[in-house]
Amino acid sequence: MRQAVLTAFVLLLMVFVLFIANGHREILPNEISTYYVHNFTGDTGALNAVAAIYLNYRMYDTIFEALILITSIIGMLHFFKAGGNK
Amino acid sequence: MIEQRDETSVQEDSIVSIITGLLYPFIIVFGIYIILNGHDTPGGGFQGGAILAVLFIGRYLVAHSDDFDIHRAHNVEKVLLAILILVPVVFVFGSLSRSYPQLNQVYLVFMNLLIGFKVALGLTIVVFRYAFFEDR
Numbered sequence: 747m748r749q750a751v752l753t754a755f756v757l758l759l760m761v762f763v764l765f766i767a768n769g770h771r772e773i774l775p776n777e778i779s780t781y782y783v784h785n786f787t788g789d790t791g792a793l794n795a796v797a798a799i800y801l802n803y804r805m806y807d808t809i810f811e812a813l814i815l816i817t818s819i820i821g822m823l824h825f826f827k828a829g830g831n832k
Numbered sequence: 833m834i835e836q837r838d839e840t841s842v843q844e845d846s847i848v849s850i851i852t853g854l855l856y857p858f859i860i861v862f863g864i865y866i867i868l869n870g871h872d873t874p875g876g877g878f879q880g881g882a883i884l885a886v887l888f889i890g891r892y893l894v895a896h897s898d899d900f901d902i903h904r905a906h907n908v909e910k911v912l913l914a915i916l917i918l919v920p921v922v923f924v925f926g927s928l929s930r931s932y933p934q935l936n937q938v939y940l941v942f943m944n945l946l947i948g949f950k951v952a953l954g955l956t957i958v959v960f961r962y963a964f965f966e967d968r
Contacts, residue, residue: 790929791936792871800876801943802929802936805920812947815954816913819906822961 849894867948871940877947885955900960905953912950
């Protein structure tokens with residue numbers, strides 16, 4: 747019973763979030779991407795635009811990506827049943 | 833009926849072990865090359881780190897050694913993550929990259945190295961955690 751309620755709640759939440767996400771039409775001007783493509787070497791010293799973006803313009807993205815990896819490892823080390831401490 | 837398998841009964845395949853031994857230096861050089869040239873050519877810390885992780889995983893596949901200390905590697909990874917957060921906070925968010933543009937290349941290479949070693953350790957920990965505990 748509890749599981750059914752939880753499942754229904756999660757499904758409702760998913761539908762709600764999808765509904766909001768689909769109703770939201772945000773169109774960004776492409777000034778930013780044009781700026782990145784034309785100025786990344788002078789701004790960051792990189793010759794690879796991808797490296798310029800993920801190490802300078804969008805540094806938060808990289809930080810939280812690294813954080814996601816370590817969070818998944820912490821969860822795996824602590825919450826799996828088998829083994830435990832080695 | 834689950835077959836009881838102890839470590840001594842595992843036959844080592846000589847072809848796999850010899851070829852993996854031959855490949856080690858190439859894996860190291862290729863991974864470090866991708867990390868160090870990540871700011872100039874396609875590649876970078878994440879990709880190079882994944883290649884470097886193959887080093888430890890391949891060693892486990894060949895030798896079935898369980899002398900890898902997961903928790904020590906996890907601590908090293910935490911320290912790397914702390915540096916990984918501190919350096920851009922000081923350099924990029926503190927807009928030192930505008931004041932000292934000559935440091936930009938050093939920053940990019942250093943960050944790619946940090947990310948590379950961190951990703952390599954992370955993937956190694958994930959695989960070894962499964963290999964040590966989940967295969968019984």
